[in-house]
Amino acid sequence: DQQVKQNSPSLSVQEGRISILNCDYTNSMFDYFLWYKKYPAEGPTFLISISSIKDKNEDGRFTVFLNKSAKHLSLHIVPSQPGDSAVYFCAASKDSNYQLIWGAGTKLIIKP
Amino acid sequence: ETGVTQSPTHLIKTRGQQVTLRCSSQSGHNTVSWYQQALGQGPQFIFQYYREEENGRGNFPPRFSGLQFPNYSSELNVNALELDDSALYLCASSLVGGRTGELFFGEGSRLTVL
Numbered sequence: 001d002q003q004v005k006q007n008s009p010s011l012s013v014q015e016g017r018i019s020i021l022n023c024d025y026t027n028s029m030f031d032y033f034l035w036y037k038k039y040p041a042e043g044p045t046f047l048i049s050i051s052s053i054k055d056k057n058e059d060g061r062f063t064v065f066l067n068k069s070a071k072h073l074s075l076h077i078v079p080s081q082p083g084d085s086a087v088y089f090c091a092a093s094k095d096s097n098y099q100l101i102w103g104a105g106t107k108l109i110i111k112p
Numbered sequence: 113e114t115g116v117t118q119s120p121t122h123l124i125k126t127r128g129q130q131v132t133l134r135c136s137s138q139s140g141h142n143t144v145s146w147y148q149q150a151l152g153q154g155p156q157f158i159f160q161y162y163r164e165e166e167n168g169r170g171n172f173p174p175r176f177s178g179l180q181f182p183n184y185s186s187e188l189n190v191n192a193l194e195l196d197d198s199a200l201y202l203c204a205s206s207l208v209g210g211r212t213g214e215l216f217f218g219e220g221s222r223l224t225v226l
Contacts, residue, residue, distance in 0.1 A: 004154070006154075032212050032213050034213045034214075041219060042219055043116070043202055043204070043217025043218050043219050043220055044155070044202070044215075044217050045217070046211075046213075046214045046215065046216075049211070049212065049213055049214070051212075089154050089155075091154070091213065093213050098145055098160060098168075098206055098213060098215065099145075099157045099160060099168050099170065100155075100157060100213060100215070101157070102147075102154030102155050102156070104152065104153050104154050105153075105154055
């Protein structure tokens with residue numbers, strides 16, 4: 001039972017353009033959503049989060065959008081840079097605790 | 113500020129053996145979580161420790177056990193290893209009262225069970 005799904009295993013984007021990574025979830029009890037970035041041979045690092053009471057959160061080049069009715073969130077990166085090439089994981093939690101439920105990840109490749 | 117460190121980074125065991133993985137939390141963090149990441153999948157929550165007590169557990173059998181020490185370092189023990197236990201084991205520390213869901217991960221311990 002995959003409660004958090006990232007349906008695109010990989011995404012290739014030209015440097016300078018917008019990268020849009022998508023995530024769907026099934027459990028309406030999730031109240032917090034997060035994006036993590038992972039480089040090879042490193043642990044995941046926190047990128048940005050959003051509470052279920054909001055529909056948008058922005059941090060520099062990164063913006064997360066939440067559509068609760070569709071149970072869908074997306075991460076926008078603009079402009080995309082070569083250093084953004086990594087695997088991006090979407091994660092969710094219930095009751096704002098630390099027991100995160102993770103998607104399978106999307107590998108983002110930024111082409112020069 | 114030292115980050116989360118894990119040891120060993122790689123190890124190979126045979127089916128039926130036992131393994132202990134170690135984690136040193138980020139300085140000042142009082143909570144540690146362990147995750148299992150199989151190839152091509154996202155991390156799966158194993159359990160979390162806060163103040164040396166188990167504070168939540170995922171869908172893993174009792175042969176997965178853990179400890180948190182007074183200095184907030186932690187161990188993950190797996191008994192009676194099975195082939196499906198082959199995975200990357202990630203330790204993450206966090207601070208109660210910190211940003212919700214923000215975990216600080218180590219590089220992981222890659223376990224191969226033959």
